[in-house]
Amino acid sequence: MISLTKDRFGGVLFLLLSLSYGYYAADIPLLPGDKFEPFHAQTLPYWLAGLGSFLALLLIVSKATPSTQETPLSRANVSLMLGLLALTLLFSLSLPWLGFPATTSLFLIASYWLLGERRLKMLVLASVPFALIFWLLLTEVLEVYIAPARILYW
Amino acid sequence: MLDGMFSGLATALMPFNLLMVVAGCFAGTFIGMLPGLGPISAVALMIPITYTLDPSSGIILMAGVYYGAVFGGSTSSILINAPGCASTLVTTFDGYPLAQKNQAGKALALAAYASFTGGTIGAIILIFTAPALASVSLSFQSADYFALMLLGLTSVAAFSGKGQVIKAMMMTVFGLMIATVGNDVITGAPRYTFGALDLVDGVSFLLLAMATFALAEVMMTIMRGQMHGSEQAMQPVALSSMKLSRDEVKEVAPTIARSSVFGFVVGVLPGAGATIASFLAYGLERNIAPPRLRKMFGKGALRGLAAPESANNAASTGSFVPLLTLGIPGSGTTAIMLGALIAYGIQPGPRLYLDHPDVFWSVIISMYFGNLVLLVLNLPLIPYISRLLAIPPQILNPLIIFFSIIGVYLVSFNTFDIQMMVFITLLAVGLKLLNFPMAPMLLGFILGGMLEKNLSRALVVSDGSFDFLWQRPLTFSIVCITVVILVLPWLFGLVKSRLKATLPAAD
Numbered sequence: 099m100i101s102l103t104k105d106r107f108g109g110v111l112f113l114l115l116s117l118s119y120g121y122y123a124a125d126i127p128l129l130p131g132d133k134f135e136p137f138h139a140q141t142l143p144y145w146l147a148g149l150g151s152f153l154a155l156l157l158i159v160s161k162a163t164p165s166t167q168e169t170p171l172s173r174a175n176v177s178l179m180l181g182l183l184a185l186t187l188l189f190s191l192s193l194p195w196l197g198f199p200a201t202t203s204l205f206l207i208a209s210y211w212l213l214g215e216r217r218l219k220m221l222v223l224a225s226v227p228f229a230l231i232f233w234l235l236l237t238e239v240l241e242v243y244i245a246p247a248r249i250l251y252w
Numbered sequence: 253m254l255d256g257m258f259s260g261l262a263t264a265l266m267p268f269n270l271l272m273v274v275a276g277c278f279a280g281t282f283i284g285m286l287p288g289l290g291p292i293s294a295v296a297l298m299i300p301i302t303y304t305l306d307p308s309s310g311i312i313l314m315a316g317v318y319y320g321a322v323f324g325g326s327t328s329s330i331l332i333n334a335p336g337c338a339s340t341l342v343t344t345f346d347g348y349p350l351a352q353k354n355q356a357g358k359a360l361a362l363a364a365y366a367s368f369t370g371g372t373i374g375a376i377i378l379i380f381t382a383p384a385l386a387s388v389s390l391s392f393q394s395a396d397y398f399a400l401m402l403l404g405l406t407s408v409a410a411f412s413g414k415g416q417v418i419k420a421m422m423m424t425v426f427g428l429m430i431a432t433v434g435n436d437v438i439t440g441a442p443r444y445t446f447g448a449l450d451l452v453d454g455v456s457f458l459l460l461a462m463a464t465f466a467l468a469e470v471m472m473t474i475m476r477g478q479m480h481g482s483e484q485a486m487q488p489v490a491l492s493s494m495k496l497s498r499d500e501v502k503e504v505a506p507t508i509a510r511s512s513v514f515g516f517v518v519g520v521l522p523g524a525g526a527t528i529a530s531f532l533a534y535g536l537e538r539n540i541a542p543p544r545l546r547k548m549f550g551k552g553a554l555r556g557l558a559a560p561e562s563a564n565n566a567a568s569t570g571s572f573v574p575l576l577t578l579g580i581p582g583s584g585t586t587a588i589m590l591g592a593l594i595a596y597g598i599q600p601g602p603r604l605y606l607d608h609p610d611v612f613w614s615v616i617i618s619m620y621f622g623n624l625v626l627l628v629l630n631l632p633l634i635p636y637i638s639r640l641l642a643i644p645p646q647i648l649n650p651l652i653i654f655f656s657i658i659g660v661y662l663v664s665f666n667t668f669d670i671q672m673m674v675f676i677t678l679l680a681v682g683l684k685l686l687n688f689p690m691a692p693m694l695l696g697f698i699l700g701g702m703l704e705k706n707l708s709r710a711l712v713v714s715d716g717s718f719d720f721l722w723q724r725p726l727t728f729s730i731v732c733i734t735v736v737i738l739v740l741p742w743l744f745g746l747v748k749s750r751l752k753a754t755l756p757a758a759d
Contacts, residue, residue, distance in 0.1 A: 105419070108686040112422050119429055119444075126436075126443045136716025137708040139441040143432055150425045157418045171475055171685075179475045179681070182650075183674050186467075186657055190670035193661075202654065209650030213474070224647050240304070242662065 109157035120147025197247030202229035260613020280320020300659030339526035346556035370562030371623035374569030427696025515563030519570025533563030584691030
């Protein structure tokens with residue numbers, strides 16, 4: 099019986115990806131007469147889907163490579179990583195509304211706190227002045243236009 | 253050639269460009285010192301900055317960062333036994349034992365001298381080989397380019413290590429798949445946009461590079477818990493005298509010379525890169541060392557430190573040969589530089605030598621300056637630069653994340669890019685956990701558009717037939733090399749397993 103190793107799991111995922119990639123290749127619109135050309139917009143996607151499926155199947159059926167010794171991931175660290183990505187997502191959503199200095203300061207404070215920094219002085223000093231100086235550098239020195247916070251005009 | 257060389261020298265000697273070399277070397281040394289962040293991440297972090305510079309200055313800055321990061325990786329390998337990147341892993345074998353013997357200063361100095369010599373010899377060979385190869389490649393047609401790109405993509409996969417070949421190929425295909433997102437380069441037909449306007453222009457190279465290398469690397473460091481307790485580990489050991497005795501210089505000089513030439517040759521091979529060069533040079537030196545010295549390898553042998561250090565720097569220089577002359581990157585880092593050059597509207601390849609001699613030569617010449625800066629400025633400043641490592645990781649990591657996302661945002665001013673970055677980072681972390689290599693994906697993505705264009709042209713010229721692959725001797729030779737590279741790992745594996753099966757029987 100084939101056991102589900104890391105490699106095989108990756109292979110199955112890639113097979114699914116290649117098959118759906120190939121399925122959606124049919125949706126690519128072609129110009130009139132393109133079907134009779136040796137190469138058109140759908141050609142490479144179909145080839146890649148086929149090649150990807152073949153390689154995925156090869157990985158699934160090939161002999162499993164001995165897994166290298168890796169440090170096991172702790173649930174806390176995975177949550178930490180997901181938390182940081184969630185903060186990054188929040189940064190992107192709040193940037194147009196709160197503006198650059200406020201969003202950056204809040205993002206940095208929250209990230210420092212999430213990673214274990216609890217000193218209030220450090221949380222504020224390593225974020226607010228940094229965000230303000232960086233913002234001034236961009237807008238005043240490099241003359242980059244950064245849209246003001248929408249909340250100010252609401 | 254001389255005209256171009258002088259124009260390149262004039263460009264490289266411009267005060268601003270000299271400043272870029274120095275700044276790049278410093279920034280690279282610092283980033284390279286951080287465990288987990290290597291030259292690829294360091295160069296990726298610089299892309300947004302280079303967008304504001306002219307092409308020569310931008311590429312010079314990137315080259316400086318590249319060298320600095322390799323040097324920084326060696327420093328952390330020697331001082332805290334934590335290689336900043338894969339190519340300096342071998343440096344820990346003998347560098348850290350030397351530091352433990354209270355010879356950290358000597359180890360750092362030797363690493364710097366070896367890197368400098370490796371880089372210098374590499375730059376000299378590059379000056380002569382690159383124009384020659386560039387003039388030959390002027391006769392290349394689309395079929396040859398397609399075959400070359402195939403060679404580049406397969407060799408990256410083939411050199412990716414034991415048990416990784418299929419995975420690397422899958423990642424190359426994945427990169428090619430991502431490259432097809434957006435409007436088709438030939439007909440303009442929208443592909444895989446699913447009606448989203450933000451995807452019409454395709455996935456941005458900068459976004460992909462930052463997400464898969466800068467952001468994903470930081471996330472992996474956090475997830476592996478490497479930041480906890482690292483404050484203590486980051487405290488560098490005390491540096492001692494940086495002087496080498498006459499006997500010691502005599503002992504390592506032939507090693508440095510051999511490893512430099514060897515490293516350059518390995519670096520030129522697309523996909524091989526500095527990591528393989530450093531491992532091979534170390535193995536070679538250990539094998540040819542007299543038994544008395546061989547015993548010292550792994551315990552603080554000067555030769556064991558000099559060999560990988562000169563080889564990885566020479567290989568870094570060597571990897572610029574396929575990039576500058578053929579437009580095919582030899583490593584993940586040069587793949588990022590290729591993307592940056594394309595973003596500037598400069599197509600690396602044989603025409604680069606003719607159309608932009610200033611860029612071509614200034615990059616080569618500034619490489620040498622970069623090595624000089626590392627030796628003259630960085631080495632004496634190492635004790636001070638390494639103090640930056642004392643910044644607590646809970647402060648440093650969010651700042652790196654911030655610089656990664658803001659770098660992407662400041663180019664497009666579109667928050668959708670940050671959201672896409674989060675999605676790609678999550679995907680990249682998942683792939684890294686499943687041990688899928690990332691560099692082939694980036695290479696596939698960068699070469700995807702060019703590969704499709706050249707394949708389409710070649711197929712149209714040959715009326716839909718694949719006989720263009722063997723009609724011209726040049727194309728056929730490249731295809732043959734590709735097949736050999738593709739088959740070789742399997743052949744080696746087969747021979748090895750046969751030998752294993754027959755040996756016990758013979759016993």
